[in-house]
Amino acid sequence: MxxxxxxxxxxxxxxxxxxxxxxxxxxxxxxxxxxxxxxxxxxxxxxxxNRAARQLSAARSETFGLVLARTAETLTEEPFYMGFVGGVESVLSQKSYALALQVVADLDEELATYRKWSAERRVDGVIVVDLRVADPRIPLLRKLGLPAVLVADPELSDGMPCVWTDGTAAMNAALDHVASLGHRVVARVAGPPEYGDVWIRDRAYATAGRRLGLDVRVVHTDFSADEGAAATRDLLAAANRPTAIIYDNDLMAVAGLAVVHGLGSRSPEDVTLVAWDDSTLCRITHPRLTAMSHNIIGYGAEVTNRLLDLLNGARPQAHLYSTPLLIVRDSSGPPPV
Amino acid sequence: MxxxxxxxxxxxxxxxxxxxxxxxxxxxxxxxxxxxxxxxxxxxxxxxxNRAARQLSAARSETFGLVLARTAETLTEEPFYMGFVGGVESVLSQKSYALALQVVADLDEELATYRKWSAERRVDGVIVVDLRVADPRIPLLRKLGLPAVLVADPELSDGMPCVWTDGTAAMNAALDHVASLGHRVVARVAGPPEYGDVWIRDRAYATAGRRLGLDVRVVHTDFSADEGAAATRDLLAAANRPTAIIYDNDLMAVAGLAVVHGLGSRSPEDVTLVAWDDSTLCRITHPRLTAMSHNIIGYGAEVTNRLLDLLNGARPQAHLYSTPLLIVRDSSGPPPV
CATH class of the missing domain: 1.10.260.40 (lambda repressor-like DNA-binding domains)
Known part of the structure; x- marks a missing residue:
C-alpha cells in the first residue's frame, strides 16, 4: 500500500x-x-x-502485553478472562494502545514470552494474572526491568505494583451468609491450591469456619466444570453431607446445580449453592445463583490504568480495587429439617 | 534494560x-x-x-490483528470468542507471532482500527469476524491492501479469502431432527438479522420449514441472555405455542431452559430445546442440551493457518472448515400429546 x-x-x-x-x-x-x-x-x-515514525523516536511500542497460561478449552469455559480482557481493552482503545495477547501452555512458556517481549521491546509493560504462591514470574520481571502490574493480593506480590480484591473479606461474607441461614455442615469446591487467590481463600475459609463453629470441608479442583460436577457428586454422596456448598467460580457452581437436579434434589430446599465471580451464568439458571460478585470488566480497566500510571512515573504501590459483594439469590435457603 | x-x-x-x-x-x-x-x-x-532488527529489514510485524466490535459485557457472556481466540493463539504461539486484539464499540471504530494498523504497519494481516450482509469492511480492506481472511460464508465474502462452516446444512439438520421427533410448531430464537450468518440461517430455516411442512416462526434478538429469555417467555405464552425451540447460540438456550423451569415446565417433556455452538454450557445444564456442535478452537486455528498461507503467497480462496454436527442430548424428545 x-x-x-x-x-x-x-x-x-x-x-x-x-x-x-x-x-x-x-x-x-x-x-x-x-x-x-x-x-x-x-x-x-x-x-x-505516521505514528510508526514517532514510535521509533519515542522508543515506545504503545502495546501492553497479557499472557494467559491456560488451555484454549479452559479459556472457552471460563467467563472471567474475556470480561477481564474486555476491561483492559476499554482503557487501551481510548489511549490508542494495542494489547498483545498470548495464550501459552504453562508458566515456563509464560516466562519465555516475557523474555522475548522484553528483548524485542514488543511491549511497554505487562499485566500478570493467576499469581501463584512464591510466583517465579516476579523475580524474572524484576531482572528484565519490564514494567508490570500484578493482579494479586499484596501478600503475593512481593512489593511489585498490584491491584487486588479482598478475598479474605469475601470468604468471611460467604460463610457468614450460610451460617446465618442455619447451615452447620458446609463444603467448598475450590480451585487449585497453588493459585495465590485460592490459597488466601483456603486460609480465610478455615479461619471463618472455626470462628463460626462450622463443620467445613474443601475439595480442590482444576476449576473445570467436569471436576466441579464430580466434587459435588462426591460431597452429596458422603455421610453427614453438606447442606451448603460454596464454589470458587461460576462454572463449577452451574455444573453443581445440574448435579443436584440430576440427583432429583432441589436448591435451595435440599442444598444452598453459592457461586463466585457472578458472571451472567448465575442469572440464567433456575434457580438463579447466589454469588460473590465483583465487576470483572472494571477490574481489568483498573489494572490497565495503574499500568499506564506506572509508565507515566507513578510510585509502584498496591491498590485495593474492591471487596466482592454477596448477591443473595434464589439458591440460598435454610438447611433441610 | x-x-x-x-x-x-x-x-x-x-x-x-x-x-x-x-x-x-x-x-x-x-x-x-x-x-x-x-x-x-x-x-x-x-x-x-535481536528480532526487532530483523523485523525492520523484513518489514514484517509478525503480528496478526483481530478486532471484536462487541461490548465487554457481550464478550464476557459469549463463550464463542474466547474459544476462537484460543484457537488463533494455538497457531500463532507456535510461529512466535503475536496477536493484536482490539475491542471496539462498533463497525466504524473497527474500520478506523484497520486504517490505523495499516498506516502504522502494526499487523501483517487481519482476521475478520461477525461479517454483515454487504459488509463495509470488505471494500476498506481491499483499498488498504491489508491481507485478511474472513470468517464467513463465500456468499458474504465477495471473493475475499474466507473460512466458513456450512450454516445451511446445519439448519437443515436441526429442523430435520425436530421434525423427525414429530414436532409441527417450531420456533427459532435468532441473532440480529444484519449478521451474515444469521441471514443465511434465516433463509435456510424458512426453506427447510416449507420443505418439511412445519409451522416455523423466528424472533430476532441481540444474542444476549436477557433477550433470549424474553423471547422464550413470549413464545411459550403465545397461542399455539411451539413444542421445539432452536437457539442461535448456547447462552440464549441456557437462559431459555431456565425460563422453561421457571414456568414449572420441563424439557423435553413440554418443549424440546436445541442450542448452537455447543460450548461447555450445553453439557452442564440439567437436562443437557442438544446442540449444533462445531470445534470453535479448531475453527480459530484453521483461519489463522489460512492467513499464514496467504502471507506466504497462497492463492486467495474459500475454505469450508466444517459442517456443524448435531449432538442429540437430553433436551430432545417428542412433543407433548
Whole structure:
C-alpha cells in the first residue's frame, strides 16, 4: 500500500504543503475553509499520522502485553478472562494502545514470552494474572526491568505494583451468609491450591469456619466444570453431607446445580449453592445463583490504568480495587429439617 | 534494560565474538564444548536474538490483528470468542507471532482500527469476524491492501479469502431432527438479522420449514441472555405455542431452559430445546442440551493457518472448515400429546 503523503494531499487540495501541515496539526495559519478542504481530502485518501515514525523516536511500542497460561478449552469455559480482557481493552482503545495477547501452555512458556517481549521491546509493560504462591514470574520481571502490574493480593506480590480484591473479606461474607441461614455442615469446591487467590481463600475459609463453629470441608479442583460436577457428586454422596456448598467460580457452581437436579434434589430446599465471580451464568439458571460478585470488566480497566500510571512515573504501590459483594439469590435457603 | 551483546557473551564465556556467533547461529566452526558453554552463558544472561532488527529489514510485524466490535459485557457472556481466540493463539504461539486484539464499540471504530494498523504497519494481516450482509469492511480492506481472511460464508465474502462452516446444512439438520421427533410448531430464537450468518440461517430455516411442512416462526434478538429469555417467555405464552425451540447460540438456550423451569415446565417433556455452538454450557445444564456442535478452537486455528498461507503467497480462496454436527442430548424428545 503506498503511503499517503503531505505532498499528495497538498496537490489534491490545491494548497501548499505548509498549509496542509498547519491544517492537519490543528495550528493557526490557514483559513477555516482551507482547513476543511484539507481534512476532507485527507479523509478521502485514508491519511493517518505516521505514528510508526514517532514510535521509533519515542522508543515506545504503545502495546501492553497479557499472557494467559491456560488451555484454549479452559479459556472457552471460563467467563472471567474475556470480561477481564474486555476491561483492559476499554482503557487501551481510548489511549490508542494495542494489547498483545498470548495464550501459552504453562508458566515456563509464560516466562519465555516475557523474555522475548522484553528483548524485542514488543511491549511497554505487562499485566500478570493467576499469581501463584512464591510466583517465579516476579523475580524474572524484576531482572528484565519490564514494567508490570500484578493482579494479586499484596501478600503475593512481593512489593511489585498490584491491584487486588479482598478475598479474605469475601470468604468471611460467604460463610457468614450460610451460617446465618442455619447451615452447620458446609463444603467448598475450590480451585487449585497453588493459585495465590485460592490459597488466601483456603486460609480465610478455615479461619471463618472455626470462628463460626462450622463443620467445613474443601475439595480442590482444576476449576473445570467436569471436576466441579464430580466434587459435588462426591460431597452429596458422603455421610453427614453438606447442606451448603460454596464454589470458587461460576462454572463449577452451574455444573453443581445440574448435579443436584440430576440427583432429583432441589436448591435451595435440599442444598444452598453459592457461586463466585457472578458472571451472567448465575442469572440464567433456575434457580438463579447466589454469588460473590465483583465487576470483572472494571477490574481489568483498573489494572490497565495503574499500568499506564506506572509508565507515566507513578510510585509502584498496591491498590485495593474492591471487596466482592454477596448477591443473595434464589439458591440460598435454610438447611433441610 | 541493557541489551545483552555478543561481546558480553564472548567475554563471559572466554571465547571470541566469532565463536559466539557460530555457536548461537548453530553453524560449524566451534567445538561442541564451546557451543555448549556459549549457549549456557547466553541463557544465563537472558539473551534473545535481536528480532526487532530483523523485523525492520523484513518489514514484517509478525503480528496478526483481530478486532471484536462487541461490548465487554457481550464478550464476557459469549463463550464463542474466547474459544476462537484460543484457537488463533494455538497457531500463532507456535510461529512466535503475536496477536493484536482490539475491542471496539462498533463497525466504524473497527474500520478506523484497520486504517490505523495499516498506516502504522502494526499487523501483517487481519482476521475478520461477525461479517454483515454487504459488509463495509470488505471494500476498506481491499483499498488498504491489508491481507485478511474472513470468517464467513463465500456468499458474504465477495471473493475475499474466507473460512466458513456450512450454516445451511446445519439448519437443515436441526429442523430435520425436530421434525423427525414429530414436532409441527417450531420456533427459532435468532441473532440480529444484519449478521451474515444469521441471514443465511434465516433463509435456510424458512426453506427447510416449507420443505418439511412445519409451522416455523423466528424472533430476532441481540444474542444476549436477557433477550433470549424474553423471547422464550413470549413464545411459550403465545397461542399455539411451539413444542421445539432452536437457539442461535448456547447462552440464549441456557437462559431459555431456565425460563422453561421457571414456568414449572420441563424439557423435553413440554418443549424440546436445541442450542448452537455447543460450548461447555450445553453439557452442564440439567437436562443437557442438544446442540449444533462445531470445534470453535479448531475453527480459530484453521483461519489463522489460512492467513499464514496467504502471507506466504497462497492463492486467495474459500475454505469450508466444517459442517456443524448435531449432538442429540437430553433436551430432545417428542412433543407433548
Amino acid at each position: 503506498p503511503r499517503v503523503t503531505i505532498k499528495e494531499i497538498a496537490r489534491r487540495a490545491g494548497v501548499s504543503q505548509g498549509a496542509v501541515s498547519y491544517a492537519l496539526n490543528n495550528q493557526p495559519g490557514v483559513s477555516e475553509a482551507t482547513r476543511a478542504r484539507v481534512l476532507k481530502v485527507a479523509e478521502e485518501l485514508e491519511w493517518v499520522p | 541493557p541489551r545483552v551483546t555478543i561481546k558480553e557473551i564472548a567475554r563471559r564465556a572466554g571465547v571470541s565474538q566469532g565463536a559466539v556467533s557460530y555457536a548461537l547461529n548453530n553453524q560449524p566452526g566451534v567445538s561442541e564444548a564451546t557451543r555448549a558453554r556459549v549457549l549456557k552463558v547466553a541463557e544465563e544472561l537472558e539473551w534473545v536474538p
